Amino acid sequence: MMISFIKCFLTEKQAKLLGIEDLPYKTFHRISYLMTARYNIDQSASLHSEQFTSTNYGQIVYHKTSLVFDHLLGYLGEERFNSIMQNFYNEWKFKHPYPDDIRKAFEKESGKDLSWLFDDLISTTKKLDYKITGLRKNQLTIKNIGNIDAPFPVSGIKDDSIVFTQWYNFSGKKTVSLPENKDFDYIKIDPDYVMPEMYTYNNYIRKRGLFRKIEPLHFQLAGVVENTEKTNIYFFPAMGWNEYNNYMLGLLFYNSFLPRNKFEYQLMPMYGFGNHNLAGYFNLEYHILPYESIFKEVTLGLSGKRYAYSNASDDNFEKVKAEVNFHLKRSDPKSKIFNNIILSGTLATGIKYLLADRNPTLSAYFFDLDFIHRNKTYNPYSVIVNAQYYVEYLKASAEFNYQWNYMWKKSAEVRFFGGAFLNKSDSYSPIFNYGLSGNSGIYRLYL
């Protein structure tokens, strides 16, 4: 199975290079589903075909549904599942069954309530996620942090083989008792990936040791696809150049690429050969995906950078920015209209002191409020409104962009920009002026 997945797309050597040669075949379906689910742009599987976006037509109709029935297969057991399917086939051969007929067949013959599957997993975009919060002796605490109360398996694993598996089903937080006489190295929720679960990094706990909930570390050059068995640390060589740091060499560390993780980081420490000092940047993002809300996603971000502003070794400026990005929900997932409200606060080296008496202290606070409206249709347009506050001023600007494609790949564009200072203090410094061509050099780096 695994080989067939790899052979579809990659040679075994390429798969090894990407560090995904051990992933089971199902991973292909899982990743496809999560590619939209982790952006909260997935759609219910019970829609009419014309209501799907082209991406979701593949990710949901083909991949999520196969995962959902795999979940049912795991829950009922292969023998029972097969017997129900064969009865269903015998009853409906040469006739046309409707979605409710398969539900009736499964519920009647298994004697179980399958609303979690037919009502929640198939008919909504509710997400499934369980989290292990603690383990004391054989008392395991699990929290359902998803929107569905679906049955889920918990296994004890010793020397890479499953010792026991128990199925549970609850909402909220609950402590369950594990079998007393079984020895295990670690506990894992759903080790065979039978569920279409959002995140699996929180499914693991070791019996003893430090950092028990952290899966073994895995370093990978140019990591692309999530390895669900490990805590992934990917790295990539990085090189840069600017006037003052001159050539920079370093490494980029990151934890997530495909599909996107709930918490993402990129760290890029570098050494500048011009000023013989450290430079680089970092970016942390945490994605909150509410189920029914006016927001499709809320992203909490923290980023920072440090570069030189002169050739002297100690002349570095630093900047740390915290932001909250509200992605407004679109009325129709097929809509090409995107709205964002971004609140951000920046703490930076005080450029005034830096230029006047070369004193690079982190002392300047900026606050920004942005509203961005984008229409990405064939003739796209966007509106961007910004207000920025600093102790010396309050300024606001508005920008309108329109692109008219008058011919295939040939366009005419127009942009309107207006900016004004609403308030200025006596100590205002012209560094923050509106310019004819924007900022450049150190000023551009600065904000």
Place this chain on the structure above:
Amino acid sequence: MIICFWEGLEDPTGTNLWGKQFVANDGGFTIYSPQFSTSEWLAAINTSIAIPYLPGILNFHIYGNIAYIGSPDDFQTYNNSDKLAWECGIQYRIANKAVVISLPLFMSKQLEDYIVTMFMAITLSVYDLVST
């Protein structure tokens, strides 16, 4: 396999050709100029049109920008009696608009004066390198 980036590669008044890049925001002009900077208000219109019937790789655009600046600050020896600035020229775009190389052809008087001085400064410093 290396990530290359040009973070902070800006020094438009310097002699390094690669340093002559900047993000065109605010007034959206393609000529870098410290003139016409304002702490009051600024309004600008930027237009461009692709030259039709050229193959995709020859992504040339004709552009024109105009800006009106409310009380521009004085810059060095230039007096800022002009409040209106304009420029037009031709530009080549790579990867949609990821990289834009602009060649301004016509512009308002004050910008032209500044550009001539700047280019003379560059020529002079190159001459210095050669002579030493």
